[in-house]
Amino acid sequence: xxxxxxxxxxxxxxxxxxxxxxxxxxxxxxxxxxxxxxxxxxxxxxxxxxxxxxxxxxxxxxxxxxxxxxxxxxxxxxxxxxxxxxxxxxxxxxxxxxxxxxxxxxxxxxxxxxxxxxxxxxxxxxxxxxxxxxxxxxxxxxxxxxxxxxxxxxxxxxxxxxxxxxxxxxxxxxxxxxxxxxxxxxxxxxxxxxxxxxxxxxxxxxxxxxxxxxxxxxxxxxxxxxxxxxxxxxxxxxxxxxxxxxxxxxxxxxxxxxxxxxxxxxxxxxxxxxxxxxxxxxxxxxxxxxxxxxxxxxxxxxxxxxxxxxxxxxxxxxxxxxxxxxxxxxxxxxxxxxxxxxxxxxxxxxxxxxxxxxxxxxxxxxxxxxxxxxxxxxxxxxxxxxxxxxxxxxxxxxxxxxxxxxxxxxxxxxxxxxxxxxxxxxxxxxxxxxxxxxxxxxxxxxxxxxxxxxxxxxxxxxxxxxxxxxxxxxxxxxxxxxxxxxxxxxxxxxxxx
Ligand code: CO
Numbered sequence: 001x002x003x004x005x006x007x008x009x010x011x012x013x014x015x016x017x018x019x020x021x022x023x024x025x026x027x028x029x030x031x032x033x034x035x036x037x038x039x040x041x042x043x044x045x046x047x048x049x050x051x052x053x054x055x056x057x058x059x060x061x062x063x064x065x066x067x068x069x070x071x072x073x074x075x076x077x078x079x080x081x082x083x084x085x086x087x088x089x090x091x092x093x094x095x096x097x098x099x100x101x102x103x104x105x106x107x108x109x110x111x112x113x114x115x116x117x118x119x120x121x122x123x124x125x126x127x128x129x130x131x132x133x134x135x136x137x138x139x140x141x142x143x144x145x146x147x148x149x150x151x152x153x154x155x156x157x158x159x160x161x162x163x164x165x166x167x168x169x170x171x172x173x174x175x176x177x178x179x180x181x182x183x184x185x186x187x188x189x190x191x192x193x194x195x196x197x198x199x200x201x202x203x204x205x206x207x208x209x210x211x212x213x214x215x216x217x218x219x220x221x222x223x224x225x226x227x228x229x230x231x232x233x234x235x236x237x238x239x240x241x242x243x244x245x246x247x248x249x250x251x252x253x254x255x256x257x258x259x260x261x262x263x264x265x266x267x268x269x270x271x272x273x274x275x276x277x278x279x280x281x282x283x284x285x286x287x288x289x290x291x292x293x294x295x296x297x298x299x300x301x302x303x304x305x306x307x308x309x310x311x312x313x314x315x316x317x318x319x320x321x322x323x324x325x326x327x328x329x330x331x332x333x334x335x336x337x338x339x340x341x342x343x344x345x346x347x348x349x350x351x352x353x354x355x356x357x358x359x360x361x362x363x364x365x366x367x368x369x370x371x372x373x374x375x376x377x378x379x380x381x382x383x384x385x386x387x388x389x390x391x392x393x394x395x396x397x398x399x400x401x402x403x404x405x406x407x408x409x410x411x412x413x414x415x416x417x418x419x420x421x422x423x424x425x426x427x428x429x430x431x432x433x434x435x436x437x438x439x440x441x442x443x444x445x446x447x448x449x450x451x452x453x454x455x456x457x458x459x460x461x462x463x464x465x466x467x468x469x470x471x472x473x474x475x476x477x478x479x480x481x482x483x484x485x486x487x488x489x490x491x492x493x494x495x496x497x
Pocket of ligand 1: 264
């Protein structure tokens with residue numbers, strides 16, 4: 001066995017454990033009976049410990065160092081080694097003591113968050129979150145960073161992203177998008193009451209499956225199930241699981257969670273199997289992953305051409321509900337822009353104000369410029385400032401998201417990055433693919449999927465997010481693509497001058 005083959009087989013074994021944990025996780029969210037939780041936690045912890053030991057193994061480290069000096073590797077092999085060595089060095093920075101402490105604080109913090117959200121009492125959560133933030137600041141020091149401690153944490157979710165880059169993007173959100181939404185708010189409002197009648201769950205499910213098939217989600221290499229919160233996971237590119245949520249009196253929930261997770265799923269199915277377990281077999285970052293889901297969900301799935309292709313069919317499923325709702329009425333109804341309190345229910349435009357507030361808070365926390373007990377006040381003030389909504393309770397305010405209790409700091413910005421990348425990629429796709437809008441109108445999604453496969457999916461982690469964006473679109477991420485997309489679309493919908 002050559003050194004490179006030996007590296008490949010070590011990484012494949014670590015991946016085997018990782019994907020087995022993913023399978024346990026998928027099962028836990030879909031079919032596991034309640035009583036199974038305790039032993040399941042133990043089983044996952046065992047595998048997780050084994051995977052960690054293997055990934056910090058000294059022999060692996062020596063092998064990686066030797067391989068990184070080899071001159072005869074192909075560019076792809078070189079890139080794999082580079083990324084694996086980075087991962088290895090990063091894992092080695094953590095002491096067992098720190099990992100155990102973080103895991104203990106996380107589980108306490110998560111429990112405190114659940115209780116505190118239920119009772120809408122931030123005080124129960126505050127001491128635990130304070131401990132978590134202290135640990136995260138320590139973690140930034142352990143990892144090391146340039147310029148800003150937040151950069152160290154961002155890098156875990158969005159390699160290469162920095163405060164400098166995000167500050168520019170969110171300044172645009174503050175200055176351009178906030179103004180645009182005020183114009184929309186002053187315009188005549190549209191109606192979406194049709195979406196909240198009773199829609200038979202089985203029929204909804206069947207319609208969702210048809211949408212996934214139309215996107216060319218490969219059901220021989222994946223499946224869809226039901227879960228509380230829709231998600232996508234995979235055990236290899238040949239086995240990708242998406243989930244959805246079907247609510248009887250909310251047609252929107254199933255349709256767009258289905259398309260969103262389908263977009264994530266297509267990315268996973270498009271990663272190269274030949275690079276199983278290696279960086280080149282993995283998605284680039286959360287932001288790029290989210291660009292795939294949001295492009296399908298919003299740029300495609302909330303567009304007029306998409307519903308020209310699918311609306312008649314939906315009407316056939318639900319004739320009594322939709323026969324008097326015209327395509328125009330439906331299209332405007334599924335694209336309401338309305339500032340609201342809850343992030344996960346937000347429309348594609350005001351969504352970014354929710355992220356903006358969280359981004360500002362996370363940065364201040366990392367700088368030590370705000371204390372945890374000041375968060376509710378800051379939150380409420382900024383929801384008023386950016387969204388113009390009054391937060392009545394912490395449960396629907398600062399306590400709404402689980403992320404901080406898991407220790408995920410630097411995660412939220414990847415949601416906005418996803419939408420911004422999506423707009424920029426989709427703009428390029430329309431330039432590259434002749435007649436793309438017409439294809440979509442005819443229900444032919446293959447040209448777009450092939451473009452995504454060619455330009456993005458097949459590369460795995462070969463490029464960084466920034467390099468990929470430059471390679472595909474000719475420039476680095478630029479907010480103007482999202483802004484133009486929003487302006488073009490919503491100026492028509494809301495009849496703005
Ligand atoms: Co997503």
